[in-house]
Amino acid sequence: MRSQxxxxxxxxxxxxxxxxRLKAIATRQGVSLSSFAAESLEQALRxxxxxxxxxxxxxxxxxSEIQRGAGMVDVPRSSLNHxxxxxxxxxxxxxxxxxxxxxxxxxxxxxxKLQPGEAxxxxxxxxxxxxxxxxxxxxxxxxxxxxRWVSFTMTGEFTELLLSYxxxxxxxLGFREVxxxxxxxxxxxxxxxxxxx
Amino acid sequence: MLAADEELANKVAELASRRGLxxxQTVNDILEQALRxxxxxxSLKEVVEERWMLEKAQEIGFxxxxxxxxxxxxxxxxxxxxxxxxxxxxxxxxxYGKYFSAKTDKPLDAFKEAMGxxxxxxxxxxxxxxxxxxxxxxxxxxxxxxxxxxxxxxxxEGVLEVLGYEVSDREVSKGIIKLKLSKRR
Numbered sequence: 001m002r003s004q005x006x007x008x009x010x011x012x013x014x015x016x017x018x019x020x021r022l023k024a025i026a027t028r029q030g031v032s033l034s035s036f037a038a039e040s041l042e043q044a045l046r047x048x049x050x051x052x053x054x055x056x057x058x059x060x061x062x063x064s065e066i067q068r069g070a071g072m073v074d075v076p077r078s079s080l081n082h083x084x085x086x087x088x089x090x091x092x093x094x095x096x097x098x099x100x101x102x103x104x105x106x107x108x109x110x111x112x113k114l115q116p117g118e119a120x121x122x123x124x125x126x127x128x129x130x131x132x133x134x135x136x137x138x139x140x141x142x143x144x145x146x147x148r149w150v151s152f153t154m155t156g157e158f159t160e161l162l163l164s165y166x167x168x169x170x171x172x173l174g175f176r177e178v179x180x181x182x183x184x185x186x187x188x189x190x191x192x193x194x195x196x197x
Numbered sequence: 198m199l200a201a202d203e204e205l206a207n208k209v210a211e212l213a214s215r216r217g218l219x220x221x222q223t224v225n226d227i228l229e230q231a232l233r234x235x236x237x238x239x240s241l242k243e244v245v246e247e248r249w250m251l252e253k254a255q256e257i258g259f260x261x262x263x264x265x266x267x268x269x270x271x272x273x274x275x276x277x278x279x280x281x282x283x284x285x286x287x288x289x290x291x292x293y294g295k296y297f298s299a300k301t302d303k304p305l306d307a308f309k310e311a312m313g314x315x316x317x318x319x320x321x322x323x324x325x326x327x328x329x330x331x332x333x334x335x336x337x338x339x340x341x342x343x344x345x346x347x348x349x350x351x352x353x354e355g356v357l358e359v360l361g362y363e364v365s366d367r368e369v370s371k372g373i374i375k376l377k378l379s380k381r382r
Contacts, residue, residue, distance in 0.1 A: 010206035040231035130261035
């Protein structure tokens with residue numbers, strides 16, 4: 001005799017091939033198929049509340065993993081701006097240099113961590129999420145890469161530092177800067193592949 | 198067939214309708230993606246949690262910076278005039294204190310959560326409520342420089358000052374912040 005489900009439950013139909021994989025994972029985790037599926041549905045709904053899909057969430061997770069691995073920390077933007085402003089007048093050149101060094105290191109790190117062809121897409125997401133920019137776009141054609149970003153709150157000093165950082169990241173990824181147009185909180189940059197004329 | 202809690206099933210049905218898909222397609226898509234994540238050895242809960250943390254960090258005006266660069270810049274600025282820098286970090290702390298107070302009726306919990314983001318991977322942070330409205334705060338990291346430890350401790354004090362606490366005992370040295378605070382009468 002088949003037992004009836006409790007009154008406050010609904011039955012969802014699943015294809016057999018999915019059920020087999022779900023069973024395998026649930027068994028590995030020591031939970032029932034129903035609890036594994038319910039937890040997955042709960043998490044998908046939670047992601048949806050943030051206007052994200054599970055695949056967006058996976059991208060964000062990957063971004064955080066890589067950033068953490070590269071020794072990044074989160075700080076209040078206002079404190080960082082204040083620090084940079086204080087130092088920039090006397091030590092602007094040195095700051096651009098150390099930001100550039102950090103960018104070069106990070107570019108090499110991305111090359112080592114990501115599959116070829118993944119880095120530019122990753123960098124675009126990173127600019128938006130981690131650098132908290134309002135807009136960021138990286139477009140790649142056969143001959144060049146165009147980068148455009150906008151921040152409505154970024155200071156002039158910080159804009160210059162981000163430019164140094166980004167160009168160094170790009171260089172480490174194999175792109176040379178060939179064009180730059182920038183204002184406070186805004187930049188359009190062009191790059192070509194190193195070795196391509 | 199999968200038996201799901203009615204409330205959960207209804208929410209999934211709403212999601213499906215918003216996406217213009219059938220419930221069956223939506224459930225299959227979600228579980229397919231969940232399986233891909235879990236089969237890659239990652240916990241789906243952790244993944245969604247990380248997404249939430251990133252969103253929170255953006256929302257409260259945080260930005261990522263290479264840790265060593267931050268310490269380098271703080272130390273250089275500290276060497277040029279520690280007092281003004283200290284005031285700035287305390288001021289930013291006060292700003293966040295007001296922000297948390299305006300945003301939630303549990304500002305202390307919101308601050309604790311935010312510190313989880315701030316100290317991202319680098320340090321251990323704890324904030325414990327004691328009896329008689331007392332608080333103990335500890336933050337320890339071997340990587341903090343002397344200058345950074347000092348300004349960071351002032352940031353914490355600034356937040357807690359606005360939340361109605363005053364420092365009764367303070368121990369701050371390179372890489373170690375230990376504060377005891379009591380509710381201001």
